[in-house]
Amino acid sequence: MKWVHKILVIASIAFFLNGCVKKEILDDINLIEAIGFDYAGDGNTSGTILYPIYQPDQPPENKTLTAKALIKKSILQDIQLQAANPIVTGSMEAVLFAKELATKEGVLELIDAFQRDPGVGSGLYLAVVDGEARELMDGNYGVRGNATFISNLLENNIENEDLPKTNLQKFLFSYYQEGQTPFMPQLKKISDEKIELNGVCFFKHGKVVETISSDQMFFFRLLVDKYSNGLHRVKIKDGEAAVRSIRSTHNFDLSKRSPLEITVKIKVQGIVNEYTGNEVKPEQIKQLENAFGEEIKKQSQELVDIFKEQKIDPVGFGHFVKTRKRKYDLSKWLESDLKNLTVKVVPDVTITEAGVIE
Amino acid sequence: MKIPFKKKNTEKEALEKVLSKSNDYKNIHFTNEKTKVEFYLTFIASLTDEKIIHKEALPYLLHGELYNLDDVPELITIAETEISTNPKDIELKLFNGYVLVQVVGNEEQLCFFAAQREVGRSIGVPEVEFSVIGPKEAFVESMKQNLNLVRKRIPVKELVIEELTVGKISKTKVAIIYLEEITNQENINTVRQRLQDIDIDGVTDSSFIVQIISDNQNSPFPQLLDTERPDRVTASIIEGKVAIIVDGSPHALIGPTTLVELFSSFEDYFLNWIVSSFFRLIRLFAVTFSILVTPIYVATLSYHYELIPRDLLSALVASRRAIPFPPILEALFLELTIELLREAGARLPTKVGQTIGIVGGIVIGTASVEAGLTSNVLLIIIALAALASFTTPVYRMGNTIRLLRFPFLLFAELWGLVGIVLSFCIMLTHLIRLTSLGRPYLEPLYPPRRQDMKDALIRLSFKNQAKRPVFLRSKHPSRLDERDAKQKQDIDE
Numbered sequence: 138m139k140w141v142h143k144i145l146v147i148a149s150i151a152f153f154l155n156g157c158v159k160k161e162i163l164d165d166i167n168l169i170e171a172i173g174f175d176y177a178g179d180g181n182t183s184g185t186i187l188y189p190i191y192q193p194d195q196p197p198e199n200k201t202l203t204a205k206a207l208i209k210k211s212i213l214q215d216i217q218l219q220a221a222n223p224i225v226t227g228s229m230e231a232v233l234f235a236k237e238l239a240t241k242e243g244v245l246e247l248i249d250a251f252q253r254d255p256g257v258g259s260g261l262y263l264a265v266v267d268g269e270a271r272e273l274m275d276g277n278y279g280v281r282g283n284a285t286f287i288s289n290l291l292e293n294n295i296e297n298e299d300l301p302k303t304n305l306q307k308f309l310f311s312y313y314q315e316g317q318t319p320f321m322p323q324l325k326k327i328s329d330e331k332i333e334l335n336g337v338c339f340f341k342h343g344k345v346v347e348t349i350s351s352d353q354m355f356f357f358r359l360l361v362d363k364y365s366n367g368l369h370r371v372k373i374k375d376g377e378a379a380v381r382s383i384r385s386t387h388n389f390d391l392s393k394r395s396p397l398e399i400t401v402k403i404k405v406q407g408i409v410n411e412y413t414g415n416e417v418k419p420e421q422i423k424q425l426e427n428a429f430g431e432e433i434k435k436q437s438q439e440l441v442d443i444f445k446e447q448k449i450d451p452v453g454f455g456h457f458v459k460t461r462k463r464k465y466d467l468s469k470w471l472e473s474d475l476k477n478l479t480v481k482v483v484p485d486v487t488i489t490e491a492g493v494i495e
Numbered sequence: 496m497k498i499p500f501k502k503k504n505t506e507k508e509a510l511e512k513v514l515s516k517s518n519d520y521k522n523i524h525f526t527n528e529k530t531k532v533e534f535y536l537t538f539i540a541s542l543t544d545e546k547i548i549h550k551e552a553l554p555y556l557l558h559g560e561l562y563n564l565d566d567v568p569e570l571i572t573i574a575e576t577e578i579s580t581n582p583k584d585i586e587l588k589l590f591n592g593y594v595l596v597q598v599v600g601n602e603e604q605l606c607f608f609a610a611q612r613e614v615g616r617s618i619g620v621p622e623v624e625f626s627v628i629g630p631k632e633a634f635v636e637s638m639k640q641n642l643n644l645v646r647k648r649i650p651v652k653e654l655v656i657e658e659l660t661v662g663k664i665s666k667t668k669v670a671i672i673y674l675e676e677i678t679n680q681e682n683i684n685t686v687r688q689r690l691q692d693i694d695i696d697g698v699t700d701s702s703f704i705v706q707i708i709s710d711n712q713n714s715p716f717p718q719l720l721d722t723e724r725p726d727r728v729t730a731s732i733i734e735g736k737v738a739i740i741v742d743g744s745p746h747a748l749i750g751p752t753t754l755v756e757l758f759s760s761f762e763d764y765f766l767n768w769i770v771s772s773f774f775r776l777i778r779l780f781a782v783t784f785s786i787l788v789t790p791i792y793v794a795t796l797s798y799h800y801e802l803i804p805r806d807l808l809s810a811l812v813a814s815r816r817a818i819p820f821p822p823i824l825e826a827l828f829l830e831l832t833i834e835l836l837r838e839a840g841a842r843l844p845t846k847v848g849q850t851i852g853i854v855g856g857i858v859i860g861t862a863s864v865e866a867g868l869t870s871n872v873l874l875i876i877i878a879l880a881a882l883a884s885f886t887t888p889v890y891r892m893g894n895t896i897r898l899l900r901f902p903f904l905l906f907a908e909l910w911g912l913v914g915i916v917l918s919f920c921i922m923l924t925h926l927i928r929l930t931s932l933g934r935p936y937l938e939p940l941y942p943p944r945r946q947d948m949k950d951a952l953i954r955l956s957f958k959n960q961a962k963r964p965v966f967l968r969s970k971h972p973s974r975l976d977e978r979d980a981k982q983k984q985d986i987d988e
Contacts, residue, residue, distance in 0.1 A: 147921075151906065151910075154909075154910070155910070158798065158910055160798060161797070161798060161800055162822065163796045163800045163811060163812060163815065164815045164818075168800065168808070189809070191809045191812040191816065192813055192816070193813040193814065193816070194813075197809055227800055227801035228801060228803070228805065228808065281806075281809070285805060
C-alpha cells in the first residue's frame with residue numbers, strides 16, 4: 138500500500154469511528170458530586186443528587202434534585218427528567234444514606250450500582266446521615282461546595298484525627314470478607330452551615346445495627362487500623378491531659394486456640410497537648426501512661442462486648458482467626474463462635490514529649 | 496572590438512554568440528609593447544576583480560617580454576594560473592571568475608589566471624543558534640570562507656574536503672567534509688552517491704539538499720542536522736560524522752543524525768554536564784508538553800471529565816461557562832491565532848517584530864477571553880505550549896513540533912485519550928522506521944544503545960565521552976588512546 142492509501146484508510150476509519158465514542162463535554166453535563174438516599178415509606182426510596190453550578194470568582198452554587206422510586210436503580214433516570222443536561226457520576230465524592238433507610242432497607246442494593254460504574258472511583262466516601270440525607274445536602278457549607286466539604290471533612294478526620302479509614306473500597310472489602318462486617322461514619326447536620334461527624338455505624342447484612350459515639354471512635358480506630366492517630370483526654374490525680382497519639386500500631390496474636398483467645402497489643406506513642414495541672418514531671422508521665430493504657434483496655438473491651446452482643450465483627454477477628462487456623466469454618470462465626478472468643482487487650486503507651494514549660 | 500575567430504575554435508565562438516548579448520562579457524585586444532605580440536583578454540566583468548587584472552596582470556603582459564602563451568604564468572604575479580588546450584574549459588573557467596589569455600595566431604592554447612571578485616558579507620554572530628558562551632562565529636554564504644572556518648579548526652591532513660557540483664543550471668559547489676581515518680566509509684559513500692545522483696536544475700541553499708537526500712522525503716522530521724556554527728560542524732566531524740557545505744548557504748549539514756541530537760543545543764557542551772543535562776531534560780519536557788498539552792485539554796474536557804482534579808473543576812467550568820464553542824474549536828482557534836502571529840512575526844523584518852508578535856498574541860488572547868470566545872485556562876495552556884516549542888534548539892525541528900500538535904489535536908477530538916495514544920503510536924512507528932543516511936534515527940532509544948546514552952537525553956561529563964557514538968560505526972571507536980587516558984587518571988602519582 139502506498140502511504141497515501143494508508144493515510145486515506147486511517148482518515149476514513151477515524152472519521153467513521155468518531156460516532157462510536159460518547160462525548161461528554163465538561164460544561165454540558167451535570168456533575169453529581171454527592172448523592173443521598175432517604176427512606177420514603179412503603180418500601181420507596183427517595184434519592185437526592187447534589188450538583189454544583191460553578192461561577193467565576195464565586196463559590197459554586199449548590200443545587201439539589203430529588204426523585205422517589207420503588208426500584209432503587211431508576212432514581213437517576215427519574216432525576217434526569219428534571220435536569221437540563223445529562224447527569225454523570227464520574228466526579229462523585231460522597232454517597233449518603235439516611236439512618237432510617239440504612240436501618241430499615243439496607244444499603245447494599247444502592248451501593249451495588251456504584252460498585253459497577255467504571256466512572257466511580259473506589260475512593261468514594263460512604264456515610265450514614267443521622268437525620269435526613271436530603272436535608273443535610275441542602276445546607277451551605279464552605280466555599281468549595283457541599284460535596285467537597287463533606288469529603289474534606291471525612292478525609293481530614295481520617296488523615297489527622299480518629300476516624301478509621303473508610304471508603305467504598307474498604308466497605309466492600311469488609312463486606313465480602315468472611316469473618317468481618319463493614320462500618321460507615323455517621324454525619325449529622327447541626328445547623329445550615331455545619332455538619333458534624335458524630336460516630337460510626339456498624340452494619341450487618343447491609344443494615345445498620347449499632348452506632349458508637351465519636352468518643353469511642355478513637356479506640357475503635359486503634360483496633361481496626363494498623364496505624365492511627367487522634368486525640369484523647371486522660372484524667373489523673375493531678376489534673377487532666379489531652380494526649381495526642383502520634384504513632385500507634387496494633388498487633389494481633391492468637392494466644393489460645395481452644396477456646397479462642399486473641400491478644401491485641403496496642404502500642405501508642407503520644408505527646409501531651411494540654412495539661413490542666415502545673416507541671417508534667419516523669420511521675421506524672423508515668424501516671425498518664427498508665428491511665429491512658431487502662432482507658433484503652435477498658436474501652437476496647439467495651440467495644441468488643443458490643444460487637445459480641447450485636448453479632449458483628451467490624452475488626453475482622455474472624456478473618457484473623459482463619460488466617461491462623463487451618464480449615465477454620467467461619468460459617469457460624471457471627472452467630473455463635475464470636476461469643477466464645479476472648480479478646481485480651483495489652484496496651485503499651487509511651488509519652489514522648491510533654492512540652493517545655495518553666 | 497569584435498575579432499573574427501578561426502573556425503577551429505568553435506567552443507569560444509558558440510559562447511561568444513550567446514555571451515555578446517551580455518554587457519559584462521569582455522573580450523579585449525592588446526599588443527605587447529616590447530615584442531609586439533597581440534593577445535586577447537576574455538573575462539566576465541561582473542565576476543572578476545578589475546584591480547587584479549589592472550595591477551597584477553596587465554602591466555606585465557603589456558610591458559614584459561611576452562613571446563608566446565607559455566610566458567604568461569611567469570610574467571604575471573598571480574599564483575593560480577593554468578595552461579590548457581581543452582576548449583571546454585573556457586565556459587567553466589570564465590564563469591568561475593578566471594581571465595582567459597589567448598595569443599593571436601595560437602588560439603588553441605588557452606591560459607587562465609584567477610581574478611575572482613570576492614563579494615560577500617563578513618563572518619557574523621550566529622543568530623539562529625545563538626549561545627551566550629562559546630565561539631561567536633557563524634558561517635556565511637561564501638563556501639571558501641566556510642571551508643576556511645572548518646579547516647582552521649581541524650589542522651590535520653586527514654581532513655578531506657571533496658567537492659562536487661550540483662544543479663544543471665546553478666552549478667552549485669557542494670563540499671563533503673570528513674576525517675579520512677575516522678569516518679565510516681559507508682556514510683561517506685552514501686552522502687557522495689546521493690549528492691551525485693541529485694538531478695535538479697538549481698540549488699540555492701543547503702535546505703534543498705536536505706530535502707532531496709533525506710532517507711524519507713515524506714517525513715516531517717528533519718533527517719540531517721543543519722547548523723550555522725562552525726564549531727558544531729567541527730565537533731561533529733571529529734565525532735565521525737559527515738558534513739556537507741553548500742556554496743551560497745550559511746548552513747552546513749551534518750549526518751547521520753538522531754532525534755535526540757536535534758533537541759540538543761551546542762551550548763550544552765559549553766556548560767557543566769550537570770547543568771546541561773538539566774537543560775536537556777527541561778527541553779525534552781517542554782517538547783512533550785508543547786505537543787501534548789492542548790490535545791490533553793481537548794480530550795479531558797470532551798471525554799474524560801473524571802480525570803480533572805476536584806479543585807480544578809470549578810476553575811475550568813467557570814471559565815468555559817459562557818463559551819459557545821466545543822473545546823476543539825476553541826483550541827483550534829487559539830492555536831491558529833498563535834501560528835498566525837508566529838508566521839507574521841517571522842515575516843516582519845526585525846527581531847523586534849517577533850516580540851511584538853508575541854505581545855500581540857497576548858493582547859489578542861486576552862481580548863478573545865473577554866469577548867467570551869475562549870477560556871482563559873486554555874489561553875494560558877496555549878501560550879505555555881507555544882513558549883515551550885521555542886525551546887527547541889534546532890529551528891527545523893521547532894517547525895516540526897509546531898506541526899505535530901495538529902494531528903494530535905484532531906485525534907484527541909475524535910477519540911479522546913485513546914486518540915492521543917493512537918497518534919503517539921503512529922508517530923513512534925514512523926520514528927522507529929526513520930533513518931538518517933541509513934542509520935537508525937531513534938538511536939540510542941531504539942535500538943537501545945546504553946553506551947550512547949552518555950550524550951543523548953542527558954550529557955555526561957567529558958570523562959565519560961571517551962567513545963564515539965556506536966551508531967556512526969566509526970573506524971576508530973575510541974576518541975583517545977585508552978592507555979594514555981588511563982595513565983592520566985591518577986592524579987596522586
